[in-house]
Amino acid sequence: MLKVTQLSYQHQRDTLLSDITFDLLAGELLVVLGPNGAGKSTLLKCCAGTLKPSQGSIHLNNTTLEQWPLNELAQSRAVLTQQLSIPFALRVHEVVSLGLSPWSLTIKEQDKAITDVLNMVGMAHFSDRVFNSLSGGEQQRVQLARVLVQLLAHGEQDLTGKLLFLDEPISALDLQQQQIVMRLLKTMTERGMSIFCVLHDLNLATLYADTLLIIERGETVYYATPSKMHHTSVVENTYKADLIQIDHSEKPLPQWQFRH
Numbered sequence: 001m002l003k004v005t006q007l008s009y010q011h012q013r014d015t016l017l018s019d020i021t022f023d024l025l026a027g028e029l030l031v032v033l034g035p036n037g038a039g040k041s042t043l044l045k046c047c048a049g050t051l052k053p054s055q056g057s058i059h060l061n062n063t064t065l066e067q068w069p070l071n072e073l074a075q076s077r078a079v080l081t082q083q084l085s086i087p088f089a090l091r092v093h094e095v096v097s098l099g100l101s102p103w104s105l106t107i108k109e110q111d112k113a114i115t116d117v118l119n120m121v122g123m124a125h126f127s128d129r130v131f132n133s134l135s136g137g138e139q140q141r142v143q144l145a146r147v148l149v150q151l152l153a154h155g156e157q158d159l160t161g162k163l164l165f166l167d168e169p170i171s172a173l174d175l176q177q178q179q180i181v182m183r184l185l186k187t188m189t190e191r192g193m194s195i196f197c198v199l200h201d202l203n204l205a206t207l208y209a210d211t212l213l214i215i216e217r218g219e220t221v222y223y224a225t226p227s228k229m230h231h232t233s234v235v236e237n238t239y240k241a242d243l244i245q246i247d248h249s250e251k252p253l254p255q256w257q258f259r260h
């Protein structure tokens with residue numbers, strides 16, 4: 001699906017990413033982790049086509065990103081970046097409808113697609129509210145609905161070939177909403193969608209990801225399934241935090257607690 005080979009990104013004299021290689025398969029949730037400034041957002045922007053890598057290649061379904069016709073690319077991959085503000089007094093359903101711009105749908109089809117994704121993120125009852133009047137977490141859920149509708153416009157069950165990039169999509173959410181969104185992402189991957197998701201929460205990442213990619217100072221330090229991290233010191237070495245590694249009580253997966 002997405003094949004990234006020996007990707008490097010240089011900004012002036014700084015190497016922000018160096019020799020990153022990974023594959024994202026159909027139906028896979030790849031979670032990208034790493035300390036502040038590690039290069040996660042830069043990697044997301046390169047892979048999504050917003051930044052041009054200095055070296056390396058990015059193929060989406062065997063075609064390089066630059067060779068994809070723009071509208072077809074917009075129908076196949078959606079990108080949710082951090083810190084999005086809407087400078088106009090748009091209503092929630094109007095913000096979500098921005099995600100439908102690559103598609104030609106009837107008004108009825110648009111309304112259905114928008115209602116479906118707002119239901120998925122539990123925001124249908126806010127459809128007519130002015131977006132800027134929502135809380136931070138509510139705004140984040142609406143923005144997630146906007147990128148979801150871009151990939152689910154026709155309500156198709158099989159989402160193979162659809163690629164979603166998310167940069168910290170749960171950073172403003174409470175515990176219940178974090179779980180709802182992570183379960184929703186899992187449901188999307190079960191329908192075939194591929195998801196590249198930057199997170200800071202190691203415990204959620206380990207629970208939900210199929211694969212973890214951990215980067216530090218622009219380089220890969222871990223690229224494998226979460227369970228392979230069991231009883232390693234990768235997290236402690238990468239984050240330099242004083243942590244205790246424990247076993248999840250219901251799954252054979254590592255989790256972390258702060259020592260105090």
Ligand SMILES: Nc1ncnc2c1ncn2[C@@H]1O[C@H](COP(=O)(O)OP(=O)(O)OP(=O)(O)O)[C@@H](O)[C@H]1O
Pocket residue numbers: 011016034035036037038039040041042043
């Ligand atoms: N346009 C730019 N000019 C100079 N430095 C930049 C630019 N964009 C990013 N950087 C630097 O590149 C590094 C990686 O930034 P990036 O935003 O990718 O990190 P991140 O891993 O997403 O961090 P965080 O967890 O804090 O969001 C940082 O040190 C950042 O300051």
